Amino acid sequence: MTPPLDLNRRQFLGAAGLTAGATLLAGCAPSAAAASGPRTLQFWHLLSGGDGVTMSGLLDGVNKAQSAYRIRPTVLAWGTPYYTKLAMAAAGGRAPDVAIMHATRVLGWAPGGLLDAWDTDRLAELGVDASSFPNPIWKKGDVDGRRLSIALDAHPFVLMYNTEVCEKAGVLEDGRLKEATSPEDFLAMVDAIAGVTGGHGLSYGYLGDGSQMWRLFYTLYTQHGIEMEMPQGGPAVIDKDAAVASLEFMQKLLDGKRAAKQADYGTAVAEFTTGKSGMFLSGVWELRTVQAAKIPFDIAMIPAVFGTPTAYADSHSFVLPHQSRPDATSRDLAHRFAADMPKGSFGWAEAGHIPAYLPVTESARYAKLLPQAHYAEAAQHVRYDPPAWFTGSGSNFQGQFGAAAQPALLGGSDPAAAVDRFQDAVKRFLSQPNPADPEGARR
Template sequence: MEPRPPLTRRRALAGAGALAAAGALSPLAAGCSAPYDTVASDKTRLRFWHLYGGGDGVNMTAMLDAFAAGHRGIDLQATVLEWGAPYYTKLGMAGAGGRAPEIAAMHLARVPGFAPGKLLDPFDLDLLAELGVKPEDFTKEMWERGQFGGKQYAIPLDTHPMVLYYQTELCEKAGLLDGDGRLKPIESTGDFTAALRAVKKVTGGPALITETLGPDVVGPWRLFATFYAQSGGRVLSADGKRIELDDAKALKVLDYLARLGEEGLMLRRADYPGSIGQFSGGKFGFLLNGEWEVSTFKTAKMKFSMTRTPGLFGPPKTFADCHAFVLPHQEGRGGAPDRAAHTLAAWMLKHSVDWAKGGHVPAYTPVLDDPAYVKLKPQSEYRGVIDDVVLDDPAWFAGSASRMWIELGGVFSGVLTGTRSPRGAVAEARKRLRQLLDTPNPLPGAES
């Protein structure tokens, strides 16, 4: 997930099967191929499709401008498409026709749905190595999520996990900060409940806010997925073909979240924009959300900080996805345009300190020790989470803006708002997962 206007984000989370509608929603509605612009004969055309809006869009534009300025022999043509299902449908259709752009952005957990080898082409690892990018520059788990059949189909740019934001003044009054002004360790449900109660004594109201409802709501799924992963449970099998939801572990997480609402420690009803706005208003001590809102709160000049989501049910794992670079399928891919695509990916990785300003943790690990990144506050405070992020199990219907996020987000929303029992939510989640597993991948050229 990533910084973008919340309402646009919610509108974009439509069903991935709406193939025909996607063309109408896209700036490239005239066709499924990348636009062909006139290119000077002495330059190599490089078309890059991405879905970055909001603060991410500003950062990406600045980085692309810098790349273009330093690579005069490349005619970089960047096109922004609508975030979510419209983007992925358009990209899949372009790849199926072999008329795609040279390079594109993709969420790493969405790669399995793009039938690597059919809708995506593999990267040339020798060329990447020549450009200074090697597999050992990434965490093993993140790198391998881009592999299929022994080939590399995605190069991670970042990871964007769930984090815990906290209001420093409220937490200080509640006695929750250490001598350096950082949040004291929270290592169990008991610790977290106690912290919320301490803030409630200061404010007189709920201490925690998060997204719990709204059209195409996904926050409840991301919250559940984080704590469920800490318990050691998984939703699907390693190949994404079977349900492995552990009812006991799921109920333990959902029961706890339900109790937070019942006790008045967490606000039960808040849509995405409302959760951001109300936390900005200073009445809540804590916000659980993706790290991409850091720019929002810094712009508002709030007194806040961030830390990794605490381990309430086990090790402090957290749910995430990753932005990545992919090579959409082209007939006859190769030559100077392909080299330009690899060059862009390598350059962006090496300059991802600028990308990290929006809150994302760089996937290219040499950047994590770059003094310029370490100085970014509070962005670098949670960089250690890169070793503990958990992505969706591989399935065509999983990943950012996916059917699973929307389906299960709606199911778990009822638990957070108090309109559905935890046990009923687990049963309904199983039903929805079965329906998704029985539904063929709607992207052209992909297999179910």
């Protein structure tokens, strides 16, 4: 089985000696200090579309707000192309000054020295420390006692609902969705909504999309008050009973009446935004899509039907890709930039993401931002992928989960067999060394 990471082991260990790669990336090395004027910082990110436009606005804001630095962004294709190029730049020690990474991908890069640590004392001087971030989000940036990432946001998997449809179905209370404290409660709500729409009560697109299946499944799984553990070498700690219960609940939602048995992501978006369903399971990144549809809606955390409020999420985070000879001035300015961006992230909130910086989400201005303020609590309950070198956004891990789970969701086959297939895939992942870890490569 091919190692499920964007670079294979030979690429990681040989990247520093690739003359062509070094030539290509030479323009990204820190420039010599200018005699006067702002320092230019090279910043790589993978945000495009609406998020890319919003990020450009944030960068314009920080550029105008001070005169010490100017950000020069480079936008690369989401997923494998981005992480491959960033890894090769870091392996060669000629990386950009700062970059965006998903928080769930950081752990896999740490052993190979592909990321440099942030100076926590300097960050604290700039107003960035544990007191200004939700605890689970701040903790995610620490790897073996080193601060390797600083979160800009959390972007959780949530429940969107059409308030007009839900009002007719009698599932609102004071204009907000009623609490559902068991699987039966939630299924009854979806049934009531389906009675109003005459079609489906819920939209959920999952066909061929392992990430979508995983996001809902892991939200439900962690609602049991547990998380998966996947230590290098194994064995994995996966509660089979909780996993089966979570998949069984997903099967009950996908019965053809509550939600379509066979729906891809685009079909689910279209169904909800045209008023043909009353609920929609998706990520906060679809906020602007739904707003553009001009339907009355609100957003809430997915009900804690198994007891514990949780929200599967990832975070766009700032990292320092490894540089062999970092310029002291540029490195200090990178710290300033990583502190300035969370402080100025209200525009990021308008796009749907939950800012990680608490002074933003606890402000009076944010309290008036709807529906964002209605799901801000999710930041306190985020659950990331199980920490492992092969997990995280854009990884093959989520695709493997989808391959294991889709037969059960599509055809109603035994969910226990699906969990067994998933456990077998995790066992194969755990038997492989981290390609980014030179020690692991020699074992």
